[in-house]
Amino acid sequence: MRKLRKIKLLATYGFFFVIFIISINKLQNDFAQNYTKENFIYKFDKSYTKNGHRLAIVVPYRDRLEELNMFVPHMSKFLLSKNLDFKIFIVNQIDSYRFNRATLINIGFALSKLENFDYLAMHDIDLLPLNQAINYSYPSPSEVLHLTPSGIHPRYNYPTFIGGILLISHILYQQVNGMSNRYWGWGLEDDEFYIRLKEKNIKVLNPQNITTGKKTFLHNHDKNARPRDMRMSSKQYEISKKRDHLTGLNNLPGLYTVVSRETLYVDKYPYEMIEVVLYCDEYKTPWCKSSS
Template sequence: MLRARPLCELLPPNLGPISINRSYIDLEELDSRAFPEVKWGGHFSPHDCTAVHKVAIIVPFRDRKQHLPIFLNHMHRFLMKQKLEYGIFIIEQVRSDYFNRGKLLNVGFLESQNVSHWHCFIFHDIDLLPMDQRNIYSCPLEKHPRHHAAAVDRLHFKLPYTDLFGGVTAMTLEQFKKVNGFSNRYWGWGGEDDDMCYRLFKMGYRITRYNMSVARYIMLGHSKTRANPKRGQILSGVKGKMKKDGLSSVEYLVMKRNLHQLYTHIIADINEDLESLKLTYLAHMLFGDKLS
């Protein structure tokens, strides 16, 4: 008779500060050689104990191919040491001149549910790498969301303002649904994280953080994303829009869904003119070459 495996420790031993390799890595070589313990789709669970936390890592993505292998190489090493069961989901945006981080995170949340029932969701920018393994990627037991990336090197390891809730954040399934996810209205850099902060406060949550000596991150270099010129205007009108704007209203079309050894790659069209595109896509699925 097989014995049930013991539960993994909430804080495994021998965790601490770690070095970060920011050198270029070939993605194909990383996929084929590294991390044999990771199952296709970027899913890992400890072999010697049963993980207490089951975590989906949701990463919005566009035009950062040089960052992807660096991120995967660092994060798998980091997460496996924490004895978590986890999956990494890279959600890539197509079309549109402006990036919509909030909408992509909503897509990632919904699509990850088709893979497994995750207890906890880490919403993670691809250019941020944690520097300390004691920064446990779980959802807090005190039932409040957690802001992980509190101390970033580009910001001199200081928190710019108290209500910051961006970069790397953790929410439970219940919390994310209760606030109706992220707003879908922020096209371009900025605004969606402050909007989420408002949603959390509105629903009675507060933001928790690890000690600043633990919540430290390195930011990878990149060109600046185009800013959202209307973010201030949208933020000022957040009140009353929360129930109608978010998970309940997100529209998107999955163009491709690929499983790689180290991650699940979902390519999605999140533009606002999706109806005609959906009809064209459906026609091609039904009739294929007959349309040409």
């Protein structure tokens, strides 16, 4: 009798042990499928993302590691809270020419288009949204949304300003031929892009019912530690104030080489670091050189 009870007890323990092992294996498999390094943060049901659109956060970048380490986790948490399908593209200029923000954004657009993103945020790395009412959702196929207009941007304050953060569909960005590639150094490329939008009768919308004013975004910029390269020759200034009908997405091929692409992480939040070398026609735009 005792032997029979012992056999039954061992059989029961054996049964539950097998069930335990099977459960552990299932959990391990589920973890491997759902939480691999590549999608640890971004694994969620895409059916819940707004309108099924895909947002490319395109950040022109050079030597801003401290800002990058703040930007990636802050923006990831903010956008994930909105159930947006997004990816952060850090387009890093590693050559010796002066910084060319517009060409880097053009490159980010071209690469994100290959991955089936359908709208982009042209996004400065030193601007972080603080107000939850700021909306990064797909703007419109016929309009653009400027998230940092005059009165909201912490620094700039003129009516035609469209810098900082601008949401635009891939369709519209293609229609206006992207941004001009001739702007080396800091400034004026946004003003020229504004003209491109106006020529196509594309309306620029601003956020509505935002009451936080210039405190809507954190401007993570130390002007002493990060001085702007704003020097400009008279010839550069003269050309930069004119509408550029020659350059943009149309002449982007051949203007750059992608040296490397790597998925990196800040506090487990992923971004893609894209290192690029730009090429300059020093006869047409000699101000691209650091010494010019």
